[in-house]
Amino acid sequence: MNDRKPIFYIDDQKCRNSYSCVRVCPVNAIEVRAQKEHPSIVPGRCIGCGLCFIACTPRAIEYRDSREDVKKLLASERKTVALVAPSIASEFDDITDYRKFVSMLRALGFDYVNENSFGVDLIAAEYSKLFNKAEGKYYMTANCPAIVKLIEKYHPELVPNLAPLVSPMIATAMVVKEIYGNDAAIIYIGPCIDNKDETFLYRDGKLVEGVLTFIELRQLFNEFDITERVVKMSEFDPPHGHWGALYPLPAGILQAAGIKRDIAVSGVITAAGREDVFEGINDFEKYIDTIHHHFNLFFCHGCLLGPGMEHHNERFRRRALVRQYAEKRVGKLDKVQWQKDM
Numbered sequence: 288m289n290d291r292k293p294i295f296y297i298d299d300q301k302c303r304n305s306y307s308c309v310r311v312c313p314v315n316a317i318e319v320r321a322q323k324e325h326p327s328i329v330p331g332r333c334i335g336c337g338l339c340f341i342a343c344t345p346r347a348i349e350y351r352d353s354r355e356d357v358k359k360l361l362a363s364e365r366k367t368v369a370l371v372a373p374s375i376a377s378e379f380d381d382i383t384d385y386r387k388f389v390s391m392l393r394a395l396g397f398d399y400v401n402e403n404s405f406g407v408d409l410i411a412a413e414y415s416k417l418f419n420k421a422e423g424k425y426y427m428t429a430n431c432p433a434i435v436k437l438i439e440k441y442h443p444e445l446v447p448n449l450a451p452l453v454s455p456m457i458a459t460a461m462v463v464k465e466i467y468g469n470d471a472a473i474i475y476i477g478p479c480i481d482n483k484d485e486t487f488l489y490r491d492g493k494l495v496e497g498v499l500t501f502i503e504l505r506q507l508f509n510e511f512d513i514t515e516r517v518v519k520m521s522e523f524d525p526p527h528g529h530w531g532a533l534y535p536l537p538a539g540i541l542q543a544a545g546i547k548r549d550i551a552v553s554g555v556i557t558a559a560g561r562e563d564v565f566e567g568i569n570d571f572e573k574y575i576d577t578i579h580h581h582f583n584l585f586f587c588h589g590c591l592l593g594p595g596m597e598h599h600n601e602r603f604r605r606r607a608l609v610r611q612y613a614e615k616r617v618g619k620l621d622k623v624q625w626q627k628d629m
Contacts, residue, residue: 291487292351293328293330293333293351294330294333294335294350294351294480294481294483294484295328295333295335295337295339295340295348295349295350295351295480296328296348296349296350297325297326297327297328297347297348297349298347298348298349299324299325299347301345301346301347302325302326302345302347303345303347304324304325304326305343305344305345306319306326307339307342307343307344308326308339308342308343308348309326310342311338311339311341311342312338312339313334313336313338313561313565314332314333314334314437314440314441315332316328316329316332316333316334317329317339325347328348331440332440333436334433334436334437334440334441334481335432335433335436335480335481335484336433336437336481336561336586336587336594337350337433337479337480337481337593337594337595338561338594340480340594341594341599350480350483350500350594351483352503353483353497353498353499353503354499354503354506354507356496356497357474357497357499357507358507360472360474360496360497361395361396361397362396363472365470365471365472366398366399366467366468366470366471366472367396367397367398367399367471367472367473367474368397368398368399368400368401368463368467368471368472368473368474369392369397369399369400369401369474369476370401370402370403370456370459370460370463370473370474370475370476370495371389371392371400371401371402371403371476371477371523372403372456372475372476372477372478372479372534372535372590373402373403373404373407373528373531373532373533373534373535373609373612373613374477374478374501374534374535374590374591374593374596374609375388375476375501375612376532376535376608376609376611376612376613377535377591377596377605377606377608377609378478378501378596378597379501380608382515383515384515384520385612385615385616386520386521386522387515387518387520388515389520389521389522389523390515390518390519390520390521391508391513391514391515391518392476393518393521394511394513394517394518395507395508395511395513397474399463399467399471399524400521400523400524401459401463401523401524401526402459402523402527402528402532402616403455403456403459403475403477403528403531403534404455404527404528404529404531404532404534404616405459405462405526405527405528405531405628406455406456406457406458406459406460406462406528406531407455407459407528407531407532407534407539407540407543408528408529408530408531408543408625408629409455409458409459409462409629410430410452410453410454410455410458410540411530411531411540411541411543411544411545412544412629413452414428414450414452414540414541414544414546415544415545415546417450417451417452418546418554418555418581421581424448425448425571425575425578425579425580425581425582426448426449426450426581426582427445427448427449427450427568427571427581427582427583427584428450428540428581428582428583428584429449429450429451429452429453429454430454430455430540430585431454431479431481431584431585431586431587432454432479432481432482432484432485433479433481433586433587434564434584434585434586435449436481436484437564437568437586438568442568442572444572445568445571445572448571448575453489454485455531455534455540456475456477456482456485456495457485457489457494457495460473460475460489460494460495461494462526464494472496472497473494473495473496473497474495474496474497474498474499475495475497475498475499476498476499476500476501476504477498477499477500477501477590477593477595478500478501478535478587478590478591478592478593478594478595478596479500479587479590479593479594479595480498480500480593480594480595482495482498483498486498500593500594500595500596501593501595501596501597502595502596502597503595505597525624525628526624526625526628527616527620527621527624527625527628528616528620528625529543529617529620529622529625530542530543530613530617531543532609532612532613532616532617533609533610533613534589534590535589535590535591535605535609536589536591536606536609536610537557537559537583537585537588537589538557538583538589539589539609540583541555541557541583554579554580554581555580555581555582555583556578556580556581556582556583557582557583557584557585558582558583558584558585559584559585559586559587559588559589560585560586560587560588561586564584564585564586567582567584568582568584588602591605591606591609592605
């Protein structure tokens with residue numbers, strides 16, 4: 288179902304030549320040519336961060352839409368699985384209870400609804416092992432697809448320092464495939480548009496067969512008139528996550544791994560947001576022999592302000608919502624069963 292259309296593109300009919308996209312692009316992936324009426328995105332340079340999409344007021348910049356493909360899967364005879372990012376806590380706070388949100392996904396047609404935080408727990412444990420056994424080699428986390436593209440395209444000499452671990456989305460999808468079978472169609476739901484490209488890297492796009500942004504999911508809820516008023520509550524399907532629910536926070540994966548945030552103790556520095564990320568990568572490249580720390584990197588201040596979200600402000604309020612959600616989920620968790628699942 289996946290195609291190879293560029294992840295971002297410009298609709299010339301909507302473009303007003305404000306060049307806000309050109310100014311905000313961190314890697315000069317949007318070019319202006321005298322012979323062309325409007326700017327254009329160069330896919331080979333693009334890292335998929337989505338800053339141009341956020342900056343474009345007339346909404347001339349669009350991204351690869353997955354809604355029709357997802358609707359076809361939901362209408363098929365295959366089992367469908369929604370894989371939900373814990374960032375829902377900061378996006379869907381208009382829905383009174385996460386269990387209502389789960390039921391709304393079931394009403395949309397998903398057979399199973401699983402939480403991505405379990406995959407975060409798995410990968411967090413692997414990061415803890417990796418960092419503890421690094422023996423003088425320092426790593427950068429490879430959870431954020433924009434970070435991975437940035438390093439692969441613009442700092443290829445640092446590729447050996449990217450952690451040799453898959454992202455939580457991929458880890459959870461692998462677990463879900465084992466539970467529901469290889470024919471199960473997995474759809475990831477989250478705040479990151481760049482995940483749409485990440486899916487192509489695994490099993491030719493057949494591990495995760497679609498990615499819905501929160502924006503697209505809201506559009507589907509509206510299209511089918513699904514609100515919390517028309518559904519009962521239901522829980523996520525197992526396996527359930529633990530502190531992986533903190534993943535949207537910049538240091539959330541470290542907390543899930545039990546790694547202290549104090550860099551004097553943990554040996555890990557967290558850099559989140561465009562400015563800190565670029566400075567962090569440059570310093571890692573030049574001064575890692577002085578810094579002697581691993582780097583935990585996220586382009587969007589964690590996964591709180593991803594371009595696939597409706598709004599891109601109120602960062603600290605969103606942090607509080609995620610923490611409250613995580614505490615609620617962990618408070619309900621059967622920890623004995625979680626340890627068995629791990």
